[in-house]
Amino acid sequence: MQNITNNPYRIIGILSNATAKEIQSRKSKITAYSKVGKQITSDFDFPLFNSIEREHDKIEKAFSAIQQSKEMLENSLFWFLNTNSFDETAINYLRNGDKEKAIEIWEKVTTDKEVTPKNYSCFNNIGTLKLLGESKEEIKEGIEKKIKLIESDSFTNFVHSVAGEAYIIDNQKQVETFINEILKQFQGKYSNTETLKLFSNCNGTTQKYLSQKFTEEPVHNIESQIERTKKKRNENKVNAFQFGLKLYENTSIGFANLFLQHLSNDWRKSRTSN
Secondary structure, eight states, X not given: OHHHHTOHHHHHTOOTTOOHHHHHHXXXXXXHHHHTTOOOXXXXXXXXXXXXXXXXXXXXXXXXXXXXXXXXXXXXXXXXXXXXXXXXXXXXXXXXXXXXXXXXXXXXTTTTOOOOTTTHHHHHHHHHHHHTOSSHHHHHHHHHHXXXXXXXXXXXXXXXXXXXXXXXXXXXXXXXXXXXXXXXXXXXXXXXXXXXXXTTTSOHHHHHHHHHHHHHHHHHHHHHHHHHHHHHHHHOGGGHHHHHXXXXXXXXXXXXXXXXXXXXXXXXXXXXXX
């Protein structure tokens, strides 16, 4: 997932709750290494990732991407932070290449648990790892952890730790922003039906937003095609039948997507009622 592998915090080599002083110190160190033509490494170059080349332009772009609170928050949701002993221990395991042990530690404080001021970072961290998973089930778990964090009252603690206490949040808008990023990452990789299933453990508010996202585009496309066909028919009535066939071909996929969306909605409703 590009939001994680190309995350500016990863490129810089820091955790997302690094202080302004730590960020500046890191920048000075990178600059000093760059002047003598040396590549700098980080304690957070976890073995689960491929190696990273820290070119000058990439580093400059990364620092620019975490100057504003909004950007700091959005990038932090796709990286790691350390706020408690569980995080510290799990991150040490990640440094040693033991992803499974890190997951085990974070699962102990998040599975069947509510998000609190004491474990909010654990929800974020395990969510990041799960989003990097190879199976759809892991990715689904990662999405569920992230959205549960964002929707919680303790999300304020997360925001303050990564973006500063002055930043005002709107939980629902942040959920929508997160969903949009996930959809962008999976575009072309999964079908609409497969993507919807990745969110199947999320609540009704998320489902409603997804329903809107998956119906707006096909509806708009169908309406546009109809209007263009009407114009062509009025200009050339002799070929009206051919225009109609072309309209059918151009909109059949859109109708199919809408049909699948309705089936998915019915499936979720039946699960809820049962």
